[in-house]
Amino acid sequence: MTGVSGLVAKVVDSYQRDKDMLIQILLDLQSGFGWLPKQVLDEVSKHLGVPITRVYQIATFYKAFSLAPKGKHLIRVCMGTACQVRGSALIRDRMEQLLGIKVGEITSDMKFSLETVNCLGCCAMGPMAEIDGIAHGPLTISKVEEILKKYE
């Protein structure tokens, strides 16, 4: 697949092959691919001239990167303190119950990824969750099912 190699080269070039920009390069690739396949990491290492171990160190240290593919819809339940005191743990539990997965997992039909996030800064809407970048809030436990149905 020269396609991947070409794409990676393009992103690396857009940062003038500056090794300091490794995190920025991976962020662009993560948002382009939705995750970071092994081949992408290998290509980054090759094009940027940094050891593969360092690429992996960065890709595993920071939470924004994912080494596994994600579901079609990404649900991020906010677990910021403001949402927490307004009952976000119950919202998370309800999501887990309805989707039949735990946080960090993907439904077997690859439809939903469930994640928690530390704070999205929409504290007035707490408890809230973001689905595919769209904020939903304030949530109640009984509303969760209805919202998920929209994404079926």
Next chain:
Amino acid sequence: MPRLNSPTELEKLREEIKARRPPRPCISISSGTCGRARGSEAVITAFEEEIKKRGLKEEIDIKVTGCLGFCEKEPIILVHPDEICYLNAKPEDAAEIIQGIKDKKVVSRLLYTDPVTGEKIEHESEIPFYKRQLRIVLSLNKWIDPRNIEDYIIQGGYSALSKALFEMSSEQVLEEVKEANLRGRGGGGFPAGRKWKETKNAPGEPKYVIVNCDEGDPGAYMDRSLMEGNPHSVLEGLIIGAYAIGAHEGFIYVRQEYPLACENLNWAIKQAEEYGFLGENILGSGFNFRVKVHRGAGAFVSGESSALMSAVEGKAGEPRFKYIHTAVSGVKGRPSNLNNVETWATVPLIINKGADWFRSIGTEGSKGTKIFSLVGKVNNTGLVEVPMGMTLRQVIYDIGGGILKGKKFKAVQTGGPSGGVIPEQYLDTPVDFDELTKLGSMMGSGGMVVMDEDTCMVDVARYFVNFLCEESCGKCIPCREGLRLLRVILNDVCQGKGKEGDIEVIEEVAEVMAAASLCALGTTAANPVLSTLRYFRDEYEAHIKEKRCPAKFCKDLTSFYIQPEKCQACLICLRNCPAGAINGDKGLVHWIAQEKCSKCGICFEVCPPRFSAVVKLSGEPIPEPPPPGTKVIRKKEG
């Protein structure tokens, strides 16, 4: 736009913009992240269409601004010049508001209604939420479209930079900031002037200046709001700082969770370069300065200064020992000065108005204002900027409008995961760097999370420990292992598996972590636990000895129960129960089969408030269900 090459050209441009903009009504619509989450984009479209439809393009302007702070009531519409303030605007309100402007009438149904007096309030500045604030850093947000540099310029933007570059030496700028006693707004409260001086005097070139917008504290978002709503104020502060320190290169580190902040910042940098506020020979002064944006990739610990500097180098954001300050050896081993967004945004104000003015606001040791994100169980959620020294009670009750749903206040959490909780008896404490530290908490970056009687303090401690456990980089043992041990104990306590002696172990571990951790994340990590223990030890003891959660929050210690005498057999809980644990029928009292109950809390939530039949029980036996076929006792309506 050609580059500006002198202060005169800047002033000329300012006059030109003023002349170009005829005085006519302007509708500003707030559309920061929280505004957008509440549908501001649809509102903007509706206004644009309405104005187009009526052919009013030459009569009424629209301005899309960043966050106006009253997040609870977003999207907010301000009609200038009278500052009529409409809250929770919807697309369908556009026609009425525009008609109101034409007729010079106010649409009273969209105004703020005082919950106590029932009085309608027209002007933003008279709404209690705003009235008690002192907005200086946030003051321009309502006037500025963050993507239009001219909006900033017309408000006097970049005049501080021009003053610094042409009327002051770099030493004078530094002295002014030192005189003002500006303390870092990111949490530490270290005097910015001293840090600047150390960087300036440190040997080695080049020197760097850095903006920390890696606002990781859960429950705090003032930096996001500033960066989204008024990015030029941050840039202007940074360039002034660079001039004072002698740096020609800067970095701005922004969380990738804040996409709008990144967008608006990049926009601002591009415009600032075009106008000659960034780049070579700024405003013709001979001073050069460039800035690069780095997005953070999601690591709380990267907000620590030495860790952030590693991240800027493209490395894992782990902290290092700081016996040599980052001011001496920071990015690439060069002298580097880092301040957070709010600190940088305060600098232009100090240069323009002088250190004496700044020192006239605030308390003895803490000068100026501070922005707090007032969130949690409080009526008016939002960003509040107040002079240092205002009491917690004033912030929570006068500005925040008191506790949600009339519940009882229990504590306020400040300082995020490094801070602690402050109980009711200290509500009259003035808020500043030193006073909050005395209470075992800290001001931190400005998160203020209000908690009520339904909040379990042990769970709060567990929450922060869990958070930090995931965010600890693992480099030093006291932080890594200490947090893990605390997590195990606190999970046990919350699950009713706590045992005698747990509290003592917690205290011992906390002591070691505070003494031996490498960075501030570890040394302060036990604060939320210690402060909850200090003020709410009885709650810990209830969990451990009586297996009871006084706030009835901890799932494992709480059960749901339907009071037979109150149940009206409305079937709502029965239909909504996902576990099929509720039994009953039309006319028959409902009851919960405890062994099936998953404790999701839906029945408690959906039971109509006029019945309030579902209750939580903790630490007491659950009464036997009513005999089969028990009929409801009808409640007399009215």
